[in-house]
Amino acid sequence: MKIAVIGAGASGLAAALQAAWNGVNVTLFEHNDTIGRKLTVTGSGHCNLTNDSVDAASYACADPKWMSTLLSRLGVSELLEMLAKIGIPARKTEDGWYYPLSNSAHSVIQAFAYAAGQAGITLLTGRHVSGIAVNKNNGFAIRFSQGEKEFKADFDRVIVSTGGCAYPSLGSRGDLFPVLQKMGHDVLENRPALAPILVDTGSLKPLQGMRFDVKTALRKGGTMIAETSGNLIFTEWGLNGPAVMDISHHVTRHPAGTLELSMDFLAFFRDEFNRFLVANRNGSMTAAIFLNAFFAPKVVSTFLRAARVEGETTLSRMDNQSLDDLIDLLQNSRFPVKGVRDFTYCQVSAGGVPVTEVDPDTLESRQIKGLYLTGETLDVVGPCGGFNLHFAFGSGALAGMAAARRRV
Numbered sequence: 001m002k003i004a005v006i007g008a009g010a011s012g013l014a015a016a017l018q019a020a021w022n023g024v025n026v027t028l029f030e031h032n033d034t035i036g037r038k039l040t041v042t043g044s045g046h047c048n049l050t051n052d053s054v055d056a057a058s059y060a061c062a063d064p065k066w067m068s069t070l071l072s073r074l075g076v077s078e079l080l081e082m083l084a085k086i087g088i089p090a091r092k093t094e095d096g097w098y099y100p101l102s103n104s105a106h107s108v109i110q111a112f113a114y115a116a117g118q119a120g121i122t123l124l125t126g127r128h129v130s131g132i133a134v135n136k137n138n139g140f141a142i143r144f145s146q147g148e149k150e151f152k153a154d155f156d157r158v159i160v161s162t163g164g165c166a167y168p169s170l171g172s173r174g175d176l177f178p179v180l181q182k183m184g185h186d187v188l189e190n191r192p193a194l195a196p197i198l199v200d201t202g203s204l205k206p207l208q209g210m211r212f213d214v215k216t217a218l219r220k221g222g223t224m225i226a227e228t229s230g231n232l233i234f235t236e237w238g239l240n241g242p243a244v245m246d247i248s249h250h251v252t253r254h255p256a257g258t259l260e261l262s263m264d265f266l267a268f269f270r271d272e273f274n275r276f277l278v279a280n281r282n283g284s285m286t287a288a289i290f291l292n293a294f295f296a297p298k299v300v301s302t303f304l305r306a307a308r309v310e311g312e313t314t315l316s317r318m319d320n321q322s323l324d325d326l327i328d329l330l331q332n333s334r335f336p337v338k339g340v341r342d343f344t345y346c347q348v349s350a351g352g353v354p355v356t357e358v359d360p361d362t363l364e365s366r367q368i369k370g371l372y373l374t375g376e377t378l379d380v381v382g383p384c385g386g387f388n389l390h391f392a393f394g395s396g397a398l399a400g401m402a403a404a405r406r407r408v
C-alpha cells in the first residue's frame, strides 16, 4: 500500500512516521526545501511540545466530545513516549510545559529527519502539491510541481497535513483548502488565532515595553465573552503575550469596535495587596511608595497619572473616592479592542475543515474514505503552552496508524 502525506510540519512528520512504522510505503511531500520549518520558531526556538493540562476543555473545538475521543487515544504520555522513541526525551517546567531536553527546536527536527530516513520514508522536499483527485479504483492521484515541472502520482491513501494560514512565510498558506472544498469538504473561513490584540491603551500608553502577569477578559456590552490569565506586554499598537493571545480567536468573531478588553493587574497578588493596604491605610506611607511595593517606578507613575492621584499624598489623607478610583484602574482597566494582528503575526489559525467531518479515532474523512486530515487543516485552536503541537503531533500520529492499517 502506498500512502502520500502532504506537508512535513509537526503533523505530517508524525503521520508519515507512524504509517511507515506500520509497514507501508510512505511518500512525504513538502514545498519548502527543508522539513519542519515552522517547528524552528516554536516556543521561541525551544519547541514547547505539550502540556500536563492538555484536555478537551482547553481547546476551542466545535465538538468537545470529538476532542476527548482523540485525546483518549493520544494523550500526553503517549506523545512523550513516541517522541522519546525517536530521540526526543522531554523535560517539564514547574508549570507543566514540556520542552525537548536539548531545549532546541532544531534538535527536534534533526531527530524527525533521522527517524524518517530510518523508517524508509521517501521525502520529496521542494515539491508543491496543487491537486488531489479520487481515482476510479478508490485510490488518489496527486498533482504536484517541482519548479516549472508538473507531475502526477497515484496513491492508495492520502493524509493532508498542510496546516492553516498562520505564519505564511514558513510554508502554510491554506492553498489546499479550495481542493478539499472541491472534494466535498466544508471549509470554515480562516481567522488569525493566538494573535496579538490591537487595542487603544489610552492613558496607559507609557507602559509600552512593560510586562505584567494579569487576568484579562473580553466583553461585549455587559457580557463577558472569554477570560484568561497569564503574561502580557504593552506594545506600540496594543498587547501581546499569552494573556491576550489565548482569547484572540474570539475577537474576529465580532464586528470591529464592539469589544472591550478588561485587565486586572492585581489578580496574581490581590491578598498581599489588600493586606498591605489595610496595614497602611491610616499611616504616613505615600500613594507612590505604596504602589512601589508591587510595581516598577515607571509603572507606578503611569498608574498615578492615569488615576489622577498625587504620588506624594499619604494614604491616610487620601479620600475613599480617590482610593476607589485607583483600585478600579488597577483591577479593571478597560481598553477598546480594534482587532487582532494578521496571519503574519499569529501562531495558529482558526477555521479550516470542521472536526465533525473527520473521525476522531482515525482522522479519516467521513465523506471520502482513504483521505485523512490532520493538524491545523482542522478547525481546532489550543491555548499557548504546547497544546497546538500536541494536537498536530497527536492527530498526525493517529492518522498515520489508521491509514496504514486500513485495508486497500
Ligand SMILES: Cc1cc2nc3c(=O)[nH]c(=O)nc-3n(C[C@H](O)[C@H](O)[C@H](O)COP(=O)(O)OP(=O)(O)OC[C@H]3O[C@@H](n4cnc5c(N)ncnc54)[C@H](O)[C@@H]3O)c2cc1C
Pocket (backbone or CB within 6 Å): 006, 007, 008, 009, 010, 011, 012, 029, 030, 031, 032, 035, 036, 037, 038, 039, 041, 042, 043, 044, 047, 048, 049, 050, 127, 128, 129, 130, 161, 162, 163, 164, 166, 167, 170, 171, 172, 173, 174, 175, 176, 346, 347, 348, 374, 375, 376, 377, 385, 386, 387, 388, 389, 390, 392
Ligand atoms: C511563532 C510560532 C510559535 C509557536 N510556538 C508553539 C509552541 O511552542 N507550542 C505549540 O504547541 N505550538 C506552537 N505554535 C503553533 C504550532 O507551530 C502549530 O500548531 C503547528 O506547527 C501546526 O502543525 P501542522 O503540521 O498542522 O502545520 P504546519 O506546521 O504549518 O505544517 C504544514 C506543512 O505543510 C507544508 N505545505 C503547505 N501546503 C503545501 C502544499 N500545497 N504542498 C506541499 N507542502 C505544503 C508547509 O510548508 C508546512 O511545512 C507556534 C506557531 C508559531 C507561528
